[in-house]
Amino acid sequence: MSLENFLIVSAVLFAIGLYGALSKRNAIAVLMSIELMFNAVNLAAVAFSRYTLPAALASRPSAGGDQMVHLLLTGQIFSIFIITIAAAEVALGLAIVIAIYRSRSTVFVTDATQMRR
Amino acid sequence: MTLHDLYLLSPEIALAGVAMLVIVLDLFVSRKGVLPVVGMAGIAISVLFSASLWGDLQSQPSGQMSGVFGTLAVDRFGLFFKFLLAVAAALVLLMSVSYTERFRRFQGEFYGLMLLATSGMMLLASATELISIYVALELTALPMAALAAFLRDSRSAESGMKFLILSAISSAVLLYGMVFIYGYTGTTSLAEIAAVTGALLDAGYLDPLAAFGDSKALLFGIALVIAGFGFKISSVPFQFWAPDVYEGAPTPVTAFLSVASKAAGFAVILRVFYVSFPVEAMSQHWAAIFAILSVLSMTFGNLVAIRQDNIKRMLAYSTIAHAGYVMVGLAAVATRVSSGQADVGASGALFYLGGYVATNLTAFAVIVAVSNRIGSDRIDDYAGMSRRGPLLAATMAFAMISLTGIPPTIGFMSKVYLFGAAVNANLEWLAIAGMVNSVISAYYYLRVIKVMYLREPSDGSSVASDTATGIALTFTASATLLFGVYPAPLIDFARSAATALGV
Numbered sequence: 001m002s003l004e005n006f007l008i009v010s011a012v013l014f015a016i017g018l019y020g021a022l023s024k025r026n027a028i029a030v031l032m033s034i035e036l037m038f039n040a041v042n043l044a045a046v047a048f049s050r051y052t053l054p055a056a057l058a059s060r061p062s063a064g065g066d067q068m069v070h071l072l073l074t075g076q077i078f079s080i081f082i083i084t085i086a087a088a089e090v091a092l093g094l095a096i097v098i099a100i101y102r103s104r105s106t107v108f109v110t111d112a113t114q115m116r117r
Numbered sequence: 118m119t120l121h122d123l124y125l126l127s128p129e130i131a132l133a134g135v136a137m138l139v140i141v142l143d144l145f146v147s148r149k150g151v152l153p154v155v156g157m158a159g160i161a162i163s164v165l166f167s168a169s170l171w172g173d174l175q176s177q178p179s180g181q182m183s184g185v186f187g188t189l190a191v192d193r194f195g196l197f198f199k200f201l202l203a204v205a206a207a208l209v210l211l212m213s214v215s216y217t218e219r220f221r222r223f224q225g226e227f228y229g230l231m232l233l234a235t236s237g238m239m240l241l242a243s244a245t246e247l248i249s250i251y252v253a254l255e256l257t258a259l260p261m262a263a264l265a266a267f268l269r270d271s272r273s274a275e276s277g278m279k280f281l282i283l284s285a286i287s288s289a290v291l292l293y294g295m296v297f298i299y300g301y302t303g304t305t306s307l308a309e310i311a312a313v314t315g316a317l318l319d320a321g322y323l324d325p326l327a328a329f330g331d332s333k334a335l336l337f338g339i340a341l342v343i344a345g346f347g348f349k350i351s352s353v354p355f356q357f358w359a360p361d362v363y364e365g366a367p368t369p370v371t372a373f374l375s376v377a378s379k380a381a382g383f384a385v386i387l388r389v390f391y392v393s394f395p396v397e398a399m400s401q402h403w404a405a406i407f408a409i410l411s412v413l414s415m416t417f418g419n420l421v422a423i424r425q426d427n428i429k430r431m432l433a434y435s436t437i438a439h440a441g442y443v444m445v446g447l448a449a450v451a452t453r454v455s456s457g458q459a460d461v462g463a464s465g466a467l468f469y470l471g472g473y474v475a476t477n478l479t480a481f482a483v484i485v486a487v488s489n490r491i492g493s494d495r496i497d498d499y500a501g502m503s504r505r506g507p508l509l510a511a512t513m514a515f516a517m518i519s520l521t522g523i524p525p526t527i528g529f530m531s532k533v534y535l536f537g538a539a540v541n542a543n544l545e546w547l548a549i550a551g552m553v554n555s556v557i558s559a560y561y562y563l564r565v566i567k568v569m570y571l572r573e574p575s576d577g578s579s580v581a582s583d584t585a586t587g588i589a590l591t592f593t594a595s596a597t598l599l600f601g602v603y604p605a606p607l608i609d610f611a612r613s614a615a616t617a618l619g620v
Contacts, residue, residue, distance in 0.1 A: 014293060021286050030282055037289035041296055048300030074305055075296075078248050082292060085255045089285050092259055096266045096278045103271040109278070 006047035014040035027097045027107045031090055038086040042079040049075025118185065125184040125191050127166040128199050129236040135159025136232035143225020153214050153585070156228045160207045163239075167199045180617055187306055188246040195243030197614035198384045201471060202242070205377040206235040208478050211589035212485045213369040220269070227267060231373065234260035238381035245392065247295045247305040250385055251288070254349070257381060258284045261374060265366035276365025283348065283358040291345020297338030298393075307392040318398055342389070343406060349382035352444065353413040356437045363433035368488060371429055372481035375436045376474045383443055383470060387463060390447070391618040397452040408448035408547055414441030415554040423561045428484055429494050431561060435520060436477070438558060443469050445535050445551055449542035461538035464608070464615035469535050471607055472519075472527035472600065479516040479593040483509050486582035486590070496565060501574025506581055510569045512594050517562040519597050522555045526601040534608065 013036055020033030049072065101107055123130065139155050146152070170191050174180060181192040210231065217224045237256030244250045262284060266277020299305050302313040314335070347355040363371045390403055418438030425431035446466025451459040486509055487502070488494055502510040519528035532555060539548040582590060600607050 014289075017289070018286070021282070027278065027282075031285075034282070034285045034289060037286070038292070041289060041292040044293065044296045044300065048296060052300055052303060071303065074248075075299065078296070078299065078305065081248055081252060085252065088259060089255070089281070089288075092262060093278075093281050093285070096262070096274060096281060099266060099274040100271065100278060103269075103274060109282075 003047055003051035006051075007044060010040045010044040010047065012040075013037075013043065025108045027093075027100070027109050030109060031093045031097075034093075035086060035090065038082055042082055045075040045079045045082070047075075049073070049078075122184040122189075124166075125170070125182060125189060126240075128163040128170070128203075129239050131162040131166055132159055132232050132236035132239070135162070136229040136236070139232065140225045140229040143223075143229075149217075149224045150214075152225055152228050153210050153217075156210050156232055157207060159232055160203050160210070160235075163236075164200065164203045167196055167203070171196050183245070185249075188249040189240075189243055190245045191243055192617035193614045194384075194388065194617035195239075197467060197610060198242035198380060199239045201380055201474060202235055202238050202377050205373065205380070205474050205478065206231065208482070208589045208593060209369050209373045209377070211585045212372065212478075212482050214585035215489050215583040216367065216369050216485055220267070223267075227264065230260040230264050230267075231370075234264070234373070235377065238377055238384075241381045242384040242388075244385070245307050245388070247299060247307070250389070251292060251295065254291075254385070255288065257378065258288070258349075261370070261378060264370040265362055265374075267370065268367055272365040273367065276362045279358055280362045280366075287345050287348030287355065290341050290348075294338045294341025294343075294345060297334050298342065301335045301338065307389060310393040311395060314394065314399065315396055318396060339394070339403065343403070343410075346382060346386045346389075347410065350379050350386070350440045350443075351437050352410050352440045353417045353437065356414070356417070356440075359437060360430050360433040363436075364427055364430045364494075368429065368481065368485045368494075371432075372478060372485070375432065375481070376477050379436065379440060379443075380470045380474065383447075383466060386447065387466065387618065391451075391463065395452070395619065400450045400452045404448050404450040404453060407444045408544060411441045411444035411448055411547065412550050414438060414444065415551060416441075416557075419554050419557045419561075422558070425561070426496055427494050428496050428499070428565070431496065431565075432477070432480060432484075435558070435562075438554065439473055439477075439520075441554070442532065442535060442551060443473070445539050445544075445547055448547060449538040449544055453542040453544070454538075458541075458612075460612060460615040460618075461534075461541050463618055464611040465531075465535040465538040467611035467614055468604075468608055469531040471611065472531035472597075475593050475596040475600065476516055476519040476526070476528050479512060479590065479597055480520065482582070482586050482590045482593060483513040483516065486586045487580055489583065489586075490578075490580045491576075496568055498575070499565065499569050500572035502569040502580065505574055505577070505579050509580060509582060512590055513569065514566045515594060515597065517565050519601065521559045521562045523559075524601065525598065527597050527604065527607075528601070530601055530604040534604075 017033045017036030017040060021030050024030050024033060097107055139152050142155060143152060174193060181190050183190045217227055234257050237253050240253035241257060244253050262277050262281040265280045266274050302310045304310060304313060344355060351359040394400060394403060415438050418434045418441060422431050422434035425434060443466050446462045446469060449462030451462060454461060491498055519526035522528045522532040536548040536551050
């Protein structure tokens with residue numbers, strides 16, 4: 001397995017997520033598609049962290065232990081932050097969907113056209 | 118994490134702490150008037166800490182205090198935005214006092230979310246690392262989405278949902294770009310990204326003649342980052358969310374979105390691009406992208422604003438146009454300036470944002486005061502306002518004059534400064550495009566004045582602002598006039614802030 005494989009899967013996931021987020025009518029499905037985009041980013045971050053950084057470290061023989069760990073883990077830490085914030089985002093999204101459902105009895109984003117154009 | 122790190126974060130921590138306090142206090146006190154007072158106190162504490170940090174900077178030869186594992190830098194640039202955002206938040210809080218009477222419950226949450234969003238924006242202005250930039254961005258966006266959906270009606274919920282979904286999509290795009298920059302350079306720290314790309318350029322791995330060299334990954338990452346940030350500042354072609362969100366959200370929230378959120382967005386764009394990609398081989402390319410986006414935003418915003426009949430919607434399109442004006446400052450990047458002061462572009466953007474905060478909040482304070490009385494945001498309902506509320510009508514007219522850019526207002530001064538920066542950077546065509554656009558914008562700004570002064574009122578009842586909104590109005594209108602006549606202090610402040618970007 002090489003870095004390219006991971007990046008291709010990540011790009012495909014991102015594209016599917018973006019397509020879904022822009023074309024789905026159901027607000028829940030839109031939120032799921034957004035999750036897919038975030039996960040594509042996570043995959044890319046972790047893959048970069050695993051494949052490119054050992055090469056970067058090899059070119060920096062002076063790097064100490066602390067610095068090495070710092071460099072090696074940045075991508076993975078990045079994805080942990082993304083996962084956490086995405087969870088908060090979805091929680092708020094679902095709360096707003098419920099608020100819309102209460103006032104209109106629908107979760108279809110295409111029906112949310114109170115403000116025209 | 119040391120005590121010094123906490124001190125560096127103290128303006129943000131004070132706001133977040135007071136935000137929690139306001140929410141808890143809401144459960145216990147029956148006189149809800151206490152809540153905005155506590156909120157104002159929180160903002161005051163935050164300003165005091167920022168002032169103390171500013172004082173400490175004087176003894177730092179580097180002009181910067183870095184902390185929290187290098188993810189945060191306290192410098193004059195960050196502090197400029199902290200002061201600006203604190204002022205904007207305080208004014209919006211004043212406008213909210215009468216507005217929040219519409220909802221008897223959850224007032225604490227309204228103020229609390231607003232303070233939390235402010236603390237996120239302040240963090241955004243001083244974050245120097247991609248992960249913390251993302252966290253700060255979401256700390257801004259999530260409370261704003263909740264606030265946009267705050268009213269119990271379907272328009273507000275629709276506005277909140279649109280903001281949340283489009284903000285999440287743009288965050289994903291931004292993150293994808295950040296990850297590619299990280300993957301290419303191996304670091305998330307802005308300063309180290311600059312070091313790595315600089316070393317690659319020197320070693321000939323990046324070819325300056327080809328756009329961003331042979332590094333398609335880096336080019337791809339930068340393009341996605343511009344798209345993600347473009348959403349936050351509502352620049353064309355990422356502006357489609359703004360009109361619906363602005364129209365449906367509670368008016369103080371719209372005001373806050375239009376000035377504070379935009380200022381924070383520009384803060385982070387300036388820092389990312391000036392710190393990470395300062396070398397001319399790169400900056401000439403991203404500055405060219407911003408020049409094109411600038412013209413598109415100005416023209417689109419001004420042309421579409423002409424045919425709006427809702428004043429909040431009109432100001433939404435106007436804010437897109439103003440994002441275009443500020444981007445003139447980004448396009449006039451320091452490396453393009455061959456003669457004169459190199460920092461004109463960056464400091465022009467800061468100065469313009471300062472003026473925009475004063476002017477746009479004046480307009481929104483009038484809208485809040487009027488809609489509290491007549492319950493409408495339609496421009497036609499402002500007919501005869503000169504007789505129903507002479508003071509409000511005069512202030513609104515003054516704000517419209519400043520937004521157009523006619524003296525003696527700060528809107529005029531900041532446009533002169535900014536377009537001068539464009540001329541300095543050999544971007545005469547951009548300055549001309551900006552001036553043509555100002556003339557177009559006069560049509561719809563002055564139409565509001567025409568409706569207020571020349572049309573007969575449909576209803577004779579008088580319209581006056583409440584005390585808190587009146588205080589906010591006095592402050593913003595006098596700042597608009599004062600800095601319009603004597604802009605030197607604000608320009609000096611903006612210039613000393615811009616030097617922290619290393620220009």
